[in-house]
Amino acid sequence: MVYSSRGLALLLAFCIAFITTLFLSLFRSIDVSALLVAFVISFSVSYLLIFVVLEFLIFREINKVYKLVTKLKKKELSKLDKQKPSSLNPLKTINEDIFSFAELKQKEIDELKKIEAFRREFIADVSHELKTPIFAAQGFVHTLLDGAVNDKTVRTKFLKKAAKSLDGLDVLVQDLLTLSHIETGQIKMHFESIDMYKLTEEVFEQFEEKGEKRSIRLRLEGAENKAIVYADWQRISQVMTNLISNAIKHSHDDSDVVVSFDVSKKNVVTHVRDFGEGIPTEHQTRIFERFYRVDKSRSREKGGTGLGLAIVKHILDGHNTRAEVVSVPAKGSTFSFKLPRIKPEPADSGDKNDHHKNDH
Numbered sequence: 001m002v003y004s005s006r007g008l009a010l011l012l013a014f015c016i017a018f019i020t021t022l023f024l025s026l027f028r029s030i031d032v033s034a035l036l037v038a039f040v041i042s043f044s045v046s047y048l049l050i051f052v053v054l055e056f057l058i059f060r061e062i063n064k065v066y067k068l069v070t071k072l073k074k075k076e077l078s079k080l081d082k083q084k085p086s087s088l089n090p091l092k093t094i095n096e097d098i099f100s101f102a103e104l105k106q107k108e109i110d111e112l113k114k115i116e117a118f119r120r121e122f123i124a125d126v127s128h129e130l131k132t133p134i135f136a137a138q139g140f141v142h143t144l145l146d147g148a149v150n151d152k153t154v155r156t157k158f159l160k161k162a163a164k165s166l167d168g169l170d171v172l173v174q175d176l177l178t179l180s181h182i183e184t185g186q187i188k189m190h191f192e193s194i195d196m197y198k199l200t201e202e203v204f205e206q207f208e209e210k211g212e213k214r215s216i217r218l219r220l221e222g223a224e225n226k227a228i229v230y231a232d233w234q235r236i237s238q239v240m241t242n243l244i245s246n247a248i249k250h251s252h253d254d255s256d257v258v259v260s261f262d263v264s265k266k267n268v269v270t271h272v273r274d275f276g277e278g279i280p281t282e283h284q285t286r287i288f289e290r291f292y293r294v295d296k297s298r299s300r301e302k303g304g305t306g307l308g309l310a311i312v313k314h315i316l317d318g319h320n321t322r323a324e325v326v327s328v329p330a331k332g333s334t335f336s337f338k339l340p341r342i343k344p345e346p347a348d349s350g351d352k353n354d355h356h357k358n359d360h
């Protein structure tokens with residue numbers, strides 16, 4: 001850059017000096033030595049001026065590029081170290097920059113490695129979970145084919161067991177799809193004003209029969225039009241379904257499952273409480289992980305996929321909130337989550353959520 005600007009300055013200065021000398025030579029009074037001096041002076045002055053101007057222009061362009069590069073660099077490095085003072089020694093600064101950049105890239109590589117390990121672990125878990133019901137159904141069908149089909153009582157029993165395994169498989173695949181859709185952002189949240197009391201009543205309807213069979217009373221505390229929140233009806237319905245289903249599954253026969261609300265000025269905290277087996281403290285932080293179960297075989301026996309609470313966690317993440325659990329072994333558990341409250345509208349709020357009844 002410097003050489004080309006010098007060359008250009010030389011050329012332009014020479015042209016200017018030449019034109020000036022040519023112009024002066026028109027005057028007869030000026031002799032050759034004076035013309036020579038004029039040439040040298042005009043050449044030197046023009047050269048200096050042009051060179052300085054060119055350098056200034058080039059410097060300005062370089063500065064622009066440098067600023068852009070610094071901006072880009074800052075963006076990358078700000079992730080790494082915000083407070084790092086820049087050194088006055090340029091070589092040291094470059095050295096530090098390279099080091100920081102390498103460190104940043106290493107962090108990214110580590111992150112990718114973690115994701116890859118997580119993906120592998122997930123595939124292994126899913127394969128294992130899918131294998132269990134498939135193998136069970138396969139076993140029953142082969143036993144039937146090997147002769148059991150001729151015995152009417154055994155036939156019905158085995159077919160029922162195979163059907164149960166396949167139903168479990170269906171639930172598992174549905175849960176996996178839900179989870180994957182939420183994680184990949186394919187499900188868009190549809191936020192609106194919803195009545196938690198009404199929503200819970202609807203969810204209770206699904207479990208009435210199940211509850212009655214084991215004399216589990218589903219109780220709803222509070223009143224309509226009090227616990228109005230800003231959330232996605234269908235997703236929160238799924239959260240309540242999973243929590244209430246778990247509460248029933250882990251309750252003792254002839255006990256209560258209670259849903260209640262703490263309504264404050266800004267929020268509504270929903271509690272789902274059971275008086276069942278409870279969760280040992282060491283498991284409480286892990287139950288929201290995929291496929292984590294306190295008792296694997298018992299969970300499967302009860303039709304659990306190990307994904308219910310992971311789905312709850314993801315949906316609540318999408319609502320910028322999370323579930324809390326308070327549980328005492330042999331006494332019961334309470335799962336709670338907070339949602340932003342909306343003040344009820346005076347006149348028409350009564351039927352506000354009726355359109356959802358047949359939506360899902």
Ligand code: ADP
Nearest residue numbers: 246247250287293294299304305306307308309
């Ligand atoms: P699952 O399909 O096995 O119920 P979840 O993700 O819903 O899977 O729950 C994870 C584990 O947390 C369950 O296997 C169970 O051990 C425990 N759990 C969840 N809810 C309750 C509850 N209300 N009472 C006792 N244990 C519970």
